[in-house]
Amino acid sequence: MSNPLFSAFRFEAKLRRSPQIIAGSNAQEDSNAIPGGEMLGDGAFQECSGLQVEMDVQDYQEGGRNDGIIRRVGWAKYTNIVLKRGMFYDRDGQVNDALWKWLQDIVSGKPVARYDGIIEVKSRDAKVVATWVFERGLPAKISGPQLNAKSGEIAIEELHIAHEGLRLVTVE
Template identity: 55%
Template sequence: MTDGGHLATTYRFRVTFSLTGSDDPDPGAPTQLGTGGFQECMGLESEMEVSEYPEGGRNDGVIQRVGRMKVAKLVLKRGMVVDGTGKVVPELWTWIAEVTSGVRPVRRYDGLVQLLDAGQQSVAVWSFRRALPAKVVGPQLNARTGEVAIEELTLAHEGLRMVTP
């Protein structure tokens, strides 16, 4: 398929989760939640708060001061989290259930979002820190398609940066 004379490229996203070391509340907690493959990923964005300082006597502009960085929640759509054998892992759902039922301290996971090309090669990678499950929308089960997936997973996190693939 082409788009304006150029070959259209289809991308997918792979997400991996690793337990944040400093907050490990349970030595028996899984250090990995598996790897998720998703069709869409939104929220790879950050915004710097900038404050203006109007310096006295300077009439040609104002000084821009650096403020806090705000990051958007990651929203992963239409995917599934599996283990190394390709089976759906219950640990993700257990983590979500523990957070919502008040298990303390809360387990947090760091992770990577990898943009993959058609050959499953990593094109770009973003890392996020100390994620919490903010929202999950389960699959709409349909016996005709046989799909088992997460329709939408929203992660609140404390930092995002692009890393070398």
């Protein structure tokens, strides 16, 4: 008998343009006011990793206390989100270069475009059962496929996204 708590799942990752922070104020530009496409990619990823937050716990040795140390909360460290997908996935069989263009634009000196991410885990019946949200992502690394004509493997590209926050949003 299978346990319904441990069943097969699917996931979808979406990247949406982050609101622009306006220098010298606490205000943010509305992300809907950004011209052009505000979504990046189509969510067709095969793998996702990096849904991790680590606390940097600080040890404090208090004078006169010889039976142990005091532990204090330090900075939160966010692991890069890693998304992998087949490189040739458009209906016409052409490469979708949106992820590469995102990094290349930053490298060439264009204004830095940041993207917020939503990763939804879905049950067999397509019901969202968990959602992770990361904020203000930047492309830290993008890798093209390992090309080997003898292996016949699918061409996989990999995107590493550095971000400024990750949280699990509960489904109600």
